[in-house]
Amino acid sequence: MSTATTDLRDEAERLLRGLAGPSARLRDDQWTAIEALVVARRRALVVQRTGWGKSAVYFISAKLLRAHGHGPTVIVSPLLALMRNQVEAAERAGVRAATINSGNMTEWDEIHQRIADGAVDVLLVSPERLNNPDFRDRVLPSLARDAGLVVVDEAHCVSDWGHDFRPDYRRIRTLVAELGEGIPVLATTATANDRVVSDVAAQLGVGEGTDGDGAGRTLILRGGLDRPSLHLSVVRIAEPARRAAWLAQHLHELPGSGIVYALTVSAARDLAALLADHGHTVAAYTGQTDTAEREQLEADLLANRVKALVATSALGMGFDKPDLGFVVHLGAPSSPISYYQQVGRAGRSTDRAEVILLPGSEDRQIWQWFASVAFPEESLVRRVVEALDAERPLSTQALEPRVDLNRSRLEMVLKVLDVDGAVRRVKGGWVSTGMHWEYDADRYARLEQARAAEQQAMLDYERTSECRMVFLRRQLDDPELSADTPGCGRCDNCAGPRWTDAVDDAEVARTRQRLERPGIDLPPRKQWPTGMTTLGVSLSGRITDGPEPGRVLGRLSDLGWGPRLRALLDGPDAPAPDAVVKASIAVLAAWDWTERPTAVMAVESPTHPTLASTLASELARIGRLQDLGLLRQRAGHPPVTAANSAYRIAALVDAWEEPDLAGVRGPILLVDAVTDTGWTLTMAARTLAAAGADSVLPFALASPK
Incomplete structure (x- = not known):
């Protein structure tokens, strides 16, 4: 040298x-x-x-x-x-x-x-x-x-x-x-x-x-992929409520702090709420969690201020906590490669880390749903290309009514067409390049076959009797793995089961009661986005004047309330149906609030004003609450279309007239038809707080996910 x-x-x-x-x-x-x-x-x-x-x-x-x-x-x-x-x-x-x-x-x-x-x-x-x-x-x-x-x-x-x-x-x-x-x-x-x-x-x-x-x-x-610190286990429990109860019962036995992975955003939120109800210090972390909140949650996990983050795959590549003590999956990812990537977060600088998979029969349905929103068929893609011209840009929003694709799938199609050279992103939207483009049907078919094989391999991993680490290394074509490579000596197949499927019946009953509770939790926003001062808004750090934890009747994606809520919101604006009012009353009756609301107010809805206002009035009548009417938008205030959190908040500043709350004491129930990002209810609650409200309890009929 x-x-x-x-x-x-x-x-x-x-x-x-x-x-x-x-x-x-x-x-x-x-x-x-x-x-x-x-x-x-x-x-x-x-x-x-x-x-x-x-x-x-x-x-x-x-x-x-x-x-x-x-x-x-x-x-x-x-x-x-x-x-x-x-x-x-x-x-x-x-x-x-x-x-x-x-x-x-x-x-x-x-x-x-x-x-x-x-x-x-x-x-x-x-x-x-x-x-x-x-x-x-x-x-x-x-x-x-x-x-x-x-x-x-x-x-x-x-x-x-x-x-x-x-x-x-x-x-x-x-x-x-x-x-x-x-x-x-x-x-x-x-x-x-x-x-x-x-x-x-x-x-x-x-x-x-x-x-x-x-x-x-x-x-x-x-290099080789063996991880000597990882102790792999699979615990097979058929019933979803029993699996969740198993985790609630055993989470405190896992070493240090860790990550609990769920397959969907809603599952992560629900599981985090359930574990918190059982006394565990946890928080949900998903792709929909705002950037500032993600930073705070990552810091909390790094400093061991939480036992676990209940996360989707949004918390994965690159997150570095060398002493992460465990990774648990409630529901299996669709491939062993993805699974290995996620469990690789654990045990970087520890002698032992627990890796536990709790698979469910519903996992395959979730895999199929994600597969169904993969790259669409050729006729739909062609329609996107045909809707664009070379001169006049069209935004994604302007394209939506022209093609039968939702926003997320349309954006994916545009990105693929962009890298293939058929369209180009410019200021103002998308234009066609006029270049010849071929739909690679053979490649997409091969991809579908490959992903089906990966799903089967994940099912094989759940059931295999061989060394689990060897199984995963084989899936990744580990160059240091050979036919005579011995087992890891650590997994449940090599060393014997570390965890049984036994769950306390009382824990199962408590968990089932929680999961069957009417409505879903609506966690409040906790952190302002960074850089708000650049937009002329002096908001930073933790949110101290926002709403209390709230409730939503149901998700638009739910199998139960989802279809009815979608039909209600897609149809013409009309008074709240009796069934919706009764279900909302059930949600409020099950709400474990610190103090019962004394008044109710509806956020003036730009799309469903009658639905929101009549629901609030009925809740006031049945619950014997003071009806405060509408939180009205200021005259001439433009509609809020920004999706980025910082710009959305900036657009919502001073969006409503400050109501007269003289004589109102106690929490105010704030009703909206739909909540998505949570910023509308957060900013509306701040308006009520500025007017003198003691606290605000948000309630919405629906959330997208």
């Missing part, structure tokens, strides 16, 4: 100690990757288990390249939690990092200027930003020309064979293709089988093969 190389490795070791502590030492493969990127300026694909230190490779490489006069490193990262962890890690090593994502819209202009001024060493961007017209046209060209390194983190997202494919990730192909000469590329992931590795290599031009000039093969570093 030359003197220059030795000095470089010494500097890399010093930077690692800043990242990981004074006793940290580079693994040989970590140094191999760093040397390839910094010295040889090569392309590399690193597939290593969670906790191996992939982020150390790119942060150290970024700092070394910057010290040698190269431009900033661009890291494409898929999740906000991952970005926050990475920015904190970068700062420990003296790396000046910034992030551009949907959660910090108010800071984008400032960050763009810092990049232009050379004051950023590492820029973390979400894949969605790559096709934002302003970012794509104003910032991305200079980054592609001057970047010191491009990193694609969680690179399995590039591949639609991967467990977490994202259409936006395909845009990275364009970024990589437009890089200046000699700019290295690093792709990293912990969860990729052979097929995903090959697809990622083909998509990004990393992996097997040679560089463009044929000089030297690019680098693949792929």
Whole structure:
């Protein structure tokens, strides 16, 4: 090793100690990757288990390249939690990092200027930003020309064979293709089988093969996936209420703090409420949780202020709590690869971590529902292309009435068409490129077959009698796994069951009563979004003047009340039907409030004014509450259409006339037809609080999910 190389490795070791502590030492493969990127300026694909230190490779490489006069490193990262962890890690090593994502819209202009001024060493961007017209046209060209390194983190997202494919990730192909000469590329992931590795290599031009000039093969570093700290178990309990009761009974026995995964947003919320009712310190964490609240919840888990976060897959890739003591799944993910990725959060720096799967027969129905909202059939996709022209942009909202697709599926179709070159996102919406486009029916059919095989493999994992860790490693084509690899000696099949399916009957009865309680919980917003002052709104930190926890009659997605509520809200505005009033009374009767409301008021609804106002009046009459009428919108106040939390709140400031609450004492029941983000009820409650309300109890007929 030359003197220059030795000095470089010494500097890399010093930077690692800043990242990981004074006793940290580079693994040989970590140094191999760093040397390839910094010295040889090569392309590399690193597939290593969670906790191996992939982020150390790119942060150290970024700092070394910057010290040698190269431009900033661009890291494409898929999740906000991952970005926050990475920015904190970068700062420990003296790396000046910034992030551009949907959660910090108010800071984008400032960050763009810092990049232009050379004051950023590492820029973390979400894949969605790559096709934002302003970012794509104003910032991305200079980054592609001057970047010191491009990193694609969680690179399995590039591949639609991967467990977490994202259409936006395909845009990275364009970024990589437009890089200046000699700019290295690093792709990293912990969860990729052979097929995903090959697809990622083909998509990004990393992996097997040679560089463009044929000089030297690019680098693949792929390691074993065994995790000696993980103790895998499966507990099979048929009845959903009994499974939830099992968790409520045993959660306190699990070591430290951990994550409880649920398959849907509503399941995560319901389970968090149930566990809280049983005395556990838990909170729900989903893709619908606001950015500021996510940050607070992550901090609470990192500091062991909660026993568990009850989460969807939104809390997954990149969340780094080395001493996470357990991961429990109430309901199985649809593939062993996705399952391994999620359980990999546990036991990074502990001798033992408990990993428990509680599968249910309803899991397959949920898998089928997610499959049903996958890429639609060709006729629907063609309709999207035909609805666009090359000159006049159409927004997603304007396209919705023209095609038979809901918002989420339409957005997915547009993203796929964008990366395929058939449409293009511009300011104001989407336009057609006029390019010929083919519907890849064969690929979609193969994907459907592959996902069916993964679902069957997950069912096989639940029932297998062989070593569970060996089973998972085989699913990921672990290169260190062979036919004579012994069992892990830790899982329930190797070492005997650690957990039985026994549940106390009283616990089951209590759980069943809670799950069958009328209505669903409506948790209050707890944290204001960051950057509100940029929009002229002086709101920050924790919310101290919002509503109390509330209730909703039912979800639009419920099998029970869902169809009736959808029909009611999709039809013409009319007085609240008797059945709805009676059901609402049942919800209120079961509401375990601290103090009973003394008055009721309806939020003036722009879409269902008669429904909301008559419901409030009937609740006042039957419950013998003071009827305060409507919380009226200010004359001329524009309708609120913003989806982003910060902008929605800004639009709701001073939206209502302040009512006269003189003489009103006690809580006010605040009634709305529909609640989605929760910001309308939060801001309306603040209006009542400013008018002198003692407290506000929100109630809505329906929520979307």
